Amino acid sequence: MASVTIEPTAARDLAAKGGKPQRLAPNYWPFVVPALVVIGAVIVFPWVFTLWMSVNSWTLGQEQTFAGLDNYIRLAGDMRFWESMWHTLVYTALSVIAPLILGTLAALIFDGEFPLRGFLRGVFVMPMMATPVAIALVWTMMFHPQLGVLNYLLSLVGIGAQEWIYNQSTVIPALVLVETWQWTPLIMLIVLGGLAAVPREPYESAEIDGANAWQKFRYLTLPMIAPFLMIGVIIRSIDAVKSFDIIYAMTQGGPGTASETINIYLYNTAFSYYDIGYGSAMAVVFFFVIIALSFVLMMVRARTNWSDMEER
Amino acid sequence: MIPKMTHRMWNRLGLFFVALVMISPVILFFVWMISLSLKYEIDNGAYPPILIPENIAWSNYAKVFEENNFLLYFWNSILVTGAATILALVIGVPAGYGIARLKAEKAAMVIMIARMTPGLSFLIPLFLLFQWMNLLGTLWPQIIIHLVVTVPIVVWIMIGYFETTPKELEEAASIDGATSWQVFRLVALPIAKPGIVVAFILAVIFSWNNFVFGIVLASRETRTLPVAVYNMLSFEQVSWGPLAAAALIVTLPVLVLTMFAQKQIVAGLTAGAVKGG
Numbered sequence: 001m002a003s004v005t006i007e008p009t010a011a012r013d014l015a016a017k018g019g020k021p022q023r024l025a026p027n028y029w030p031f032v033v034p035a036l037v038v039i040g041a042v043i044v045f046p047w048v049f050t051l052w053m054s055v056n057s058w059t060l061g062q063e064q065t066f067a068g069l070d071n072y073i074r075l076a077g078d079m080r081f082w083e084s085m086w087h088t089l090v091y092t093a094l095s096v097i098a099p100l101i102l103g104t105l106a107a108l109i110f111d112g113e114f115p116l117r118g119f120l121r122g123v124f125v126m127p128m129m130a131t132p133v134a135i136a137l138v139w140t141m142m143f144h145p146q147l148g149v150l151n152y153l154l155s156l157v158g159i160g161a162q163e164w165i166y167n168q169s170t171v172i173p174a175l176v177l178v179e180t181w182q183w184t185p186l187i188m189l190i191v192l193g194g195l196a197a198v199p200r201e202p203y204e205s206a207e208i209d210g211a212n213a214w215q216k217f218r219y220l221t222l223p224m225i226a227p228f229l230m231i232g233v234i235i236r237s238i239d240a241v242k243s244f245d246i247i248y249a250m251t252q253g254g255p256g257t258a259s260e261t262i263n264i265y266l267y268n269t270a271f272s273y274y275d276i277g278y279g280s281a282m283a284v285v286f287f288f289v290i291i292a293l294s295f296v297l298m299m300v301r302a303r304t305n306w307s308d309m310e311e312r
Numbered sequence: 313m314i315p316k317m318t319h320r321m322w323n324r325l326g327l328f329f330v331a332l333v334m335i336s337p338v339i340l341f342f343v344w345m346i347s348l349s350l351k352y353e354i355d356n357g358a359y360p361p362i363l364i365p366e367n368i369a370w371s372n373y374a375k376v377f378e379e380n381n382f383l384l385y386f387w388n389s390i391l392v393t394g395a396a397t398i399l400a401l402v403i404g405v406p407a408g409y410g411i412a413r414l415k416a417e418k419a420a421m422v423i424m425i426a427r428m429t430p431g432l433s434f435l436i437p438l439f440l441l442f443q444w445m446n447l448l449g450t451l452w453p454q455i456i457i458h459l460v461v462t463v464p465i466v467v468w469i470m471i472g473y474f475e476t477t478p479k480e481l482e483e484a485a486s487i488d489g490a491t492s493w494q495v496f497r498l499v500a501l502p503i504a505k506p507g508i509v510v511a512f513i514l515a516v517i518f519s520w521n522n523f524v525f526g527i528v529l530a531s532r533e534t535r536t537l538p539v540a541v542y543n544m545l546s547f548e549q550v551s552w553g554p555l556a557a558a559a560l561i562v563t564l565p566v567l568v569l570t571m572f573a574q575k576q577i578v579a580g581l582t583a584g585a586v587k588g589g
Contacts, residue, residue, distance in 0.1 A: 011455075028409070028413045028414045028492065029414070029494050030410075030492070030493075031406035031407060031496065032406070032410035032411060032414070033405070034402075034403045034406070034421065035403045035404060035406070035407030035463065035467060036407075036419075038403055038459060038463055039422065039423075039426065039463060039464075042434065042438065042456060042457065042460050043422075043426045043429075043434065043460060043464075043465075044422075044436045044504045045437065046436075046437040046438055047429075047433075049440075049441075050436060050437055051436035051439065053436065087531060105334070106334050109327060109330055109331050109334055110331065112323075112324075113324055113327070114324045114327040114328040114331060115324065115325075115328050116326070116328065117331070117336070117550070118574075120332070120335055121574075122337065122570070123335055124334070124335045124338055124573045125570060125574065125577065125578070126338060126342070126567055126570055126571075127341070128581075129339055129517050129521075129566055129567070129570040129577065130523045130566060130567060130570075131520065131537075131538055131557075131559075131562050131563040131566060132521060132522075132537070132538075133521075133523045133538040133541060133542050133562070134541055134558075134559035134560070134562045134563040135559075135563070136557055137541065137542070137555060137556075137559050138341070138344070138345045138348065138556060139554070140545075141348060141556065142344065143551055146359075147356070147357055147359065147361075149344055149361045152359070152360055152361050153406050157468075157492050169383030172355075177422055179364075179367050181337055181338070181341070186581060189578055189581055189582050190582055193582050208525060218581075226526055231457065232339070232481075238428050239331055241430075242431075243380075243478040244431070244432065244524050245521075245523045245524065245525075245538075247543055248523075248524075248527075249523070250544075263430055264434075265431055266430075267432055268525075269434075270435070270436050271528055276436060278435075278441070279436055280436055283430075283432065283433040284434060286320040286430060286432055286433065287396050287429060287430075289412045290429065290430065291425065291428070292426055293426055302327065
């Protein structure tokens with residue numbers, strides 16, 4: 001039987017042929033099994049294997065020996081690891097706050113009506129989808145202290161030349177600048193979704209009461225978009241903690257180790273020093289940091305929703 | 313009446329200019345990227361910087377393809393992204409359907425955790441596995457590991473989508489004696505087309521852009537474009553023109569896709585899509 005299209009009536013005929021029409025209990029598991037196999041192989045197996053490797057001492061090319069918790073103990077006393085934790089924290093905090101403020105501002109603007117709105121929004125969204133490595137290389141050229149266009153632009157407004165990613169004290173803010181440039185649109189999209197659901201009436205009565213723009217934002221808009229901001233914070237935090245491409249392509253953690261985040265240190269340990277066991281222990285800790293982070297954020301989120309409901 | 317009208321028009325115009333200022337960093341960046349890619353070294357090293365050069369260096373683009381094997385890397389990228397996306401759709405769309413209908417919260421949870429886990433943590437064990445299986449040097453390791461990115465994103469978006477499609481039609485078909493597979497294939501799947509398009513586009517973009525898997529797993533012949541453009545930086549005397557041209561070539565397909573599929577991308581990303589990987 002070549003390609004049969006079964007419409008409801010045809011299906012009924014089919015069923016009729018097989019005797020009395022009986023309802024098949026739909027079995028959905030066969031749909032899920034192939035994905036379970038693949039996820040087991042490429043996601044769950046690596047998790048388990050990493051956990052196993054983390055209690056072994058193994059540098060590629062040498063003997064593998066069981067080491068118990070040695071790797072974790074070494075990690076606890078590793079200053080470079082704690083430093084990378086600190087860098088990750090600073091990088092993440094800045095990469096959440098800056099896009100959050102700018103993204104909310106952008107959403108308030110794009111919520112209005114003006115010519116070419118759709119097109120401009122499309123342009124604004126482009127950095128988010130652009131290939132991070134390609135973007136990073138161009139930013140590297142723009143950050144160049146002598147020939148870079150950024151220092152030239154600063155000189156036009158009378159600000160002295162900066163060393164951007166070439167200086168230990170400015171490298172993280174410079175990287176955050178790129179991260180902010182890339183991911184502010186995501187916050188904008190999320191907040192725009194929130195603004196679309198905001199009712200008109202409270203604003204009208206607030207206007208009658210003589211509220212100014214800031215008061216309207218502070219007391220009407222902000223509480224109503226708060227849950228959306230929280231979603232933005234969650235997504236942005238998880239993404240920023242994991243950030244790799246931009247940092248690696250622009251500084252590889254340098255100058256020195258000034259921009260070495262956990263992810264970069266993990267990469268160096270496992271694939272520059274081939275210290276597989278130690279790298280795995282780091283991966284396990286990193287994994288739990290991210291899971292813990294997302295649980296904390298989700299709890300905070302649940303709380304904000306709850307208090308919102310109480311107020312209403 | 314008339315003053316009110318003009319007032320509104322001024323408002324809209326004002327907002328337009330504010331929006332323009334807001335997106336100016338994006339415009340400036342891409343304009344400068346194009347400018348860099350079209351200038352000879354002399355112009356790229358000039359101070360003050362030149363935006364539009366007298367002599368346009370189209371040769372930068374030719375150089376990228378001539379000197380760096382870029383055609384091969386472009387093809388590699390297409391194979392890796394294409395295979396990883398198609399496999400993810402074949403596996404992930406039915407899975408999203410099954411999970412949504414089963415209301416399998418735990419399975420959904422695994423998918424979500426998978427999407428939050430850093431790509432690097434999959435890389436150590438899979439790297440060892442590929443080495444042991446003697447697959448390094450082929451494109452297979454990259455195709456397989458890109459599934460780490462594409463499968464969860466497809467499943468995640470499809471769970472969300474199938475949760476919104478009506479169950480009544482499916483139930484009617486199954487009362488009429490259609491098998492589970494027929495219900496899925498002939499009733500659920502056609503309705504889900506917009507969701508599948510969103511999943512496809514995001515899987516393509518995130519796979520195409522992926523860099524971390526490539527720097528570990530790719531050899532000279534199996535590089536994808538992001539790795540190739542990064543290697544131009546580290547192994548050659550850096551000349552800005554060809555480098556910017558290469559960067560533009562790498563990211564142009566994605567930017568074009570973004571422009572044409574803006575609606576789908578916005579829908580997918582606001583459905584709670586984390587980058588993954």
